[in-house]
Amino acid sequence: MAVINVTNGTQAILTIGANAVKATADTQATPGNAGGLVVPFVQDITVNATPGTVRYSTLDSTSSSAFTTVNENGLSLNLLVDETVMFGAGSNVNLAVQDGLFGVSKNKQEISFSVSFTGTGTTGDIFLSGRGFIGGLAPTASIDGAVWLSPVEIIVNGELTKTVES
Amino acid sequence: MTVRSDILTQLGTNLATHTNVKLSQELPWETGDNPLYLQNMKTVYVDEEQINVEQLYRTLDQSNVNSTVTTVNAYLSVDAKNQLSDINTVVANILLARNVISSTTDSASDYETDTEGDVITYTFEYNFTTI
Numbered sequence A: 001m002a003v004i005n006v007t008n009g010t011q012a013i014l015t016i017g018a019n020a021v022k023a024t025a026d027t028q029a030t031p032g033n034a035g036g037l038v039v040p041f042v043q044d045i046t047v048n049a050t051p052g053t054v055r056y057s058t059l060d061s062t063s064s065s066a067f068t069t070v071n072e073n074g075l076s077l078n079l080l081v082d083e084t085v086m087f088g089a090g091s092n093v094n095l096a097v098q099d100g101l102f103g104v105s106k107n108k109q110e111i112s113f114s115v116s117f118t119g120t121g122t123t124g125d126i127f128l129s130g131r132g133f134i135g136g137l138a139p140t141a142s143i144d145g146a147v148w149l150s151p152v153e154i155i156v157n158g159e160l161t162k163t164v165e166s
Numbered sequence B: 001m002t003v004r005s006d007i008l009t010q011l012g013t014n015l016a017t018h019t020n021v022k023l024s025q026e027l028p029w030e031t032g033d034n035p036l037y038l039q040n041m042k043t044v045y046v047d048e049e050q051i052n053v054e055q056l057y058r059t060l061d062q063s064n065v066n067s068t069v070t071t072v073n074a075y076l077s078v079d080a081k082n083q084l085s086d087i088n089t090v091v092a093n094i095l096l097a098r099n100v101i102s103s104t105t106d107s108a109s110d111y112e113t114d115t116e117g118d119v120i121t122y123t124f125e126y127n128f129t130t131i
Helices: A022-028 A083-087 A095-106 B003-014 B087-100
Strands: A013-017 A042-056 A065-080 A111-116 A126-135 A149-156 A161-164 B043-046 B050-057 B065-079 B106-116 B119-130
Touching: A013 A022, A022 A111, A022 A126, A065 A126, A083 A095, A095 A111, A095 A126, B003 B043, B003 B065, B003 B087, B003 B119, B065 B087, B087 B106, B087 B119
Parallel strands: none
Antiparallel strands: A013 A111, A042 A065, A065 A149, A111 A126, A126 A149, A126 A161, B043 B065, B050 B065, B065 B119, B106 B119
8 A cells, every 4th residue: 555646746737638420539638648738737637526416314314325327527737827728729630639628618619638646558457438528728827926826627528438448 | 137236227217317416326335334325415216126936825736826025225324414405315215226127016115214324325225026
């Protein structure tokens, strides 16, 4: 057992792919893929993997019971806004690179993503992946903050998948 | 251009009408245990700038954004018994020289005085924060 140390800059990496062909987008989003959009300047990232639940009460029990429904997954992060990553770098097979986070959010383009937990390129490295939609962009700037900051959400469409690199 | 040289240039402009006050391009180095501003009264000396860099934002990919605070001190000594008639304006114009530095998130200038014998020394401090 060991905690995952994220201080050397190579763990906790968010990679995004976007293409009309979902399999292509999935490949782009694989950690370490040259065609992926590695989101820079991330301050914090949170993976939400929550099963939906419904609570109910019965007359013969003094406490409520629950059953699970579908999983509700999502990603949230805060970042310093990079001009190219936010607004796009021009024509690219990866629409996330081409249109930027703002573009794929506005276009409601489904994206593929991965979040590396222990880095990438080494056997045993773990990442979570899935598909979803980018939302929650709210860039804000102030003279005290000095740079643009923005939250980002990925509303996951479907399940998260754990992969161990081999 | 350094912050010090920009301030020196601006001080030259701001003090141009104050003919009783000179501006030195030299650092206020010491000779005979006395800094130059005590030997050459009514002359403004600007010291070398001090720079302090701190992390403003830390990121997971270590692409950190730093905040740089640059501090510059300036000195002016005058006769405490016979203050310059326009000393208030001189001080105000020295303080206003901070406006020459642009693209800062914060700029400030203040001063304090120290009287020793019949000499009053004005020590000015400029602070500039940049990203």
